[in-house]
Amino acid sequence: MTVNEFYLGYFGLEQRPFTLLPDPEFLYWSEQHRKGYAVLEYGIMSRAPITVLTGEIGAGKTTLLQKLLAQVEPGVTIGLVSNAQGNRGEILQWVLNALNVEYDQQASYVENFQTLQDFLVDEYAQGRRVILVFDEAQNVSVEGLEELRLLTNINSNKDELIQLVLVGQPELRDLIRNPRMNQLAQRVAASFHLNRMDREGTGAYIHHRMKTAGGSGQEFSAEAIDLVYEATGGVPRLINQLCDFGLLYSWTDDVREVQKESIQAVLDDGTFFWTEDRREETRTNV
Incomplete structure (x- = not known):
């Protein structure tokens, strides 16, 4: 099984929506x-x-x-x-x-x-x-x-x-x-x-990338997006990291919508390698 096969079919995606490599195809025009x-x-x-x-x-x-x-x-x-x-x-x-x-x-x-x-x-x-x-x-x-x-x-x-x-x-x-x-x-x-994206921009960004990858754009609950924004400060690369693992955790738990609990589990397990101090720095630095 390749990395791309993990949750793609489960969520009806054609490609990974949250890779870390810069890709103009996925550019969200905030x-x-x-x-x-x-x-x-x-x-x-x-x-x-x-x-x-x-x-x-x-x-x-x-x-x-x-x-x-x-x-x-x-x-x-x-x-x-x-x-x-x-x-x-x-x-x-x-x-x-x-x-x-x-x-x-x-x-x-x-x-x-x-x-x-x-x-x-x-x-x-x-x-x-x-x-x-x-x-x-x-x-x-x-x-x-x-x-x-x-x-x-x-x-x-x-x-x-x-x-x-x-x-x-x-x-x-x-x-x-x-x-x-x-x-x-x-x-x-x-x-x-x-500058960093706000909560509304973070939600639109996640929706855009999921749609671009072949999904509906509704795979993340509003509460999950709230937590993603809180944890990442609206920085696109960090959003990609956290959402990628959110999809993975939801797939392993057989949950069709990424819920706040899945995002919280990623944070609690330390899978999202971004410390509390760094998250605070991201939120406060301009």
């Missing part, structure tokens, strides 16, 4: 996500030097990003960097690798910077825009962010040769607001922060 996507799209279309999207862990940032990148028009070169770390010089190498630009690892910083600049000028001459996306950008040091800012100085007098999209956790906002980062902050032309 008001927050609509606004976040609109800001991302605006940043790209308006040729903003730097666009910033932040949100808590599991808020749906990467899913929005993947949705956007899948719809970018032809004639755009995209470089995606995930979990980059490092200081001056190392960030430049991440950028060159993301854009598939060959360079000499033994070359000096100036030489590698010139290699990147030549590539950007050539792309511009061919009528192509270059967008560089940094996911989990909160891991980049202050020095690394400053190095990225310098890339936006490469221009053709009237047009930016490279656009930056920085996506990360709330700490990224704090980094950019650092007084040392004033020059970077001034280059941010579009930004948005994804």
